[in-house]
Amino acid sequence: MARVPAKQSPQLYARIAGALYLVLIVAGGWSEVVRGTIIITGDAAATAHNIVASQSLWRASIAADLVMHLCDVVVMTAFYLLFKTVNRNLALSVLLFNLVQTAVLVANKIMLVLPLFLLSDATYLKAWTPQQLYGLSYVCLRAHDHGFGIGLIFFGAVCLLEGHLIRRSGFLPKALGFLMQAAGVCYLLNSFALLLAPGLASMLFPAVMLPPIIAESSLALWLLVKGVDLAKWEERLRIAG
Secondary structure, three states, X not given: OOOOOHHHOHHHHHHHHHHHHHHHHHHHHHHHHHHHHHOOOOOHHHHHHHHHHOHHHHHHHHHHHHHXXXXXXXXXXXXXXXXXXXXXXXXXXXXXXXXXXXXXXXXHOHHHHHHHHHOOOOHHHHHOOHHHHHHHHHXXXXXXXXXXXXXXXXXXXXXXXXXXXHHHHOOOOHHHHHHHHHHHHHHHHHHHHHHHOHHHHHHHHHHHOHHHHHHHHHHHHHHHHOOOOHHHHHHHHHHHO
């Protein structure tokens, strides 16, 4: 069997995907931790004062999110190149669902930028009282939470389909596929609960996010350290084309 040229090697795709997947996990996790220390749940005034006092940190958390989304585009491309040998149509569906998710989340970042405008000393803000501006800023943050949840609906679909491709591939462990599908179920459960039963979502959130963290970290580390079974990937390539 002819070997795949190095420039087309799935190991290169796997290593790139694994490394950048870890970067986006760390960047996204860091930004959430930062915002968690600034946002005071239910207290618009305290949250506003924290944002004003920590503007640089707040801006850095937004930048970290954008780095995460930049990495995500490269990761989803690498995944498509890996999994199109398994099922091109499903791999394309994963790519499209992921693009929608990323587009929604990038657009949603404006909700984190708006409080910086609302809490500035601009003259045009004199029409509102400080309390009104605090309230408007907090509404933006609440809207961001829901926008994030809406984006993760599409990522839940990504995880379900991606898990199926991993299980069928033969060049990655089936266990990773099951973990990713469990993560997909958790994302969908959390997002729809946020929209339909917010009280339930707040109780489920800590537990329902644990499987995705385990699944995505495991997949990223496996791709970075182990890569794919090259012989089985090449066999998939031969069958596909």
